[in-house]
Amino acid sequence: MSSAAPSPEVFRTRPGNRRRYTPDAQAEVDRLTAAGEESGWLSPLAYNLTISHSHRFVWYRVAKVATRTIRHHCETHGVSMDVDHAMRVRYPLTAFADYYTFAFVRDPLDRFVSAWHDKVVDHNYYDFDPATHERMQVVEEFARWTAAQDLSAVPGTDQHLTLQSRMIDLNRVDFVGRLETFDRDFAEVCERIGAPAVPTAPRNQTAPGGRDRRVSDELRELVAHMYRRDYQMFGYEVPA
Template identity: 25%
Template sequence: MLVSDAHRFLFVHVQKTGGVTIDGLLRPQLADARSVDGLTRHARLDQILSAEPDLGDYSIAGIVRNPWARLLSWWSMVERFRELAEQGAPKAQGFLSGKGFLAVVAREYADFEAFVLRGTLERPRLRTPQLAYLSTPTRRADFIGRQETFDADVATLVARLGLPPVAQVPRDNASAPRDHRDAFTPKMRDRVAEVFADDIEAFGYTF
């Protein structure tokens, strides 16, 4: 996440939605940019407000993504780290030899089908709706952009903060584009629809 007290602004970083790009874009321009002590960068809004209740009065923003495309992007990151590790890249080897989430996923799920069908059952992080990151029973993000309209929504976010317009939005930590519809069997497709029903209803996503 990213907090600016001067701008009374909180950005909630949902995994695989472009949050690394937004952080890299905004943090250098917000002199007081900070995180919330004790929380990971992917903390949910309820966790953030539990740690710092006053942030509920700030302008809150986040980005969401088509759930099927998001899971494919997540798996593509795992594959990328595997390939780099096999090529001898020290950073990737370090990640995959550890006890972190990425290492566990890479070891336990041999392919994308297992990642979707078993992973969403066994790993709470993989089945948490994006809406759960961006809302609580009493508060919801004021601005929810979409990865599908990323450039336009980043421009809107920058304008809301009163920052200079961005000539070209970079792509940090991005996987190579793939059509998610080619990667899912009917059973996998239906599993995602079940797990992320809240996102599909809230944001109107379709396969």
């Protein structure tokens, strides 16, 4: 078995299924996995990735943080998404060592309330039974349910609730932008990858700034506890 580093261009997702690697890409992952963990070929953890070979970037996608807006911008301005919407995949570290890596994060309380509105109030994304779904219309109830989960587990926890710090390879990311300063930060990313820095209206109506700041003390405490690592890593002010 060859131990040569793979070409980054091998890694693509399927035209008919943008969440899965092509057979050739999956075979390469399998080859690297078989080489053993000690080889260090693959990232130790899995991430949700979008990769462009034409513009040489790796985007660590964080759900509920302008993902539709960024993807729409890429589609509109001819930026290839060769790995389009890969879910929970490991990637070869050496192959992408010279690719620009970025991610966007958001105030954890804003993100949690946005997820609740979208996935519980507007939809029954978590397939709750009718009585439970009715109870979950109260955001504190949903927060209590969420608090019982391991939010660092990937796979295992829904991507809309997972710790943002777990969805980014923090040892290798070049730039972490914020939703709160999206226009400025995304313009910096566009300049770096060679894409037009054209302001784009958010594709998700809850972003940015979609949360009413008048929230209960219980919700603040629950979110502060659940997302303590995100507050620490990204410097957001813990809700008080």
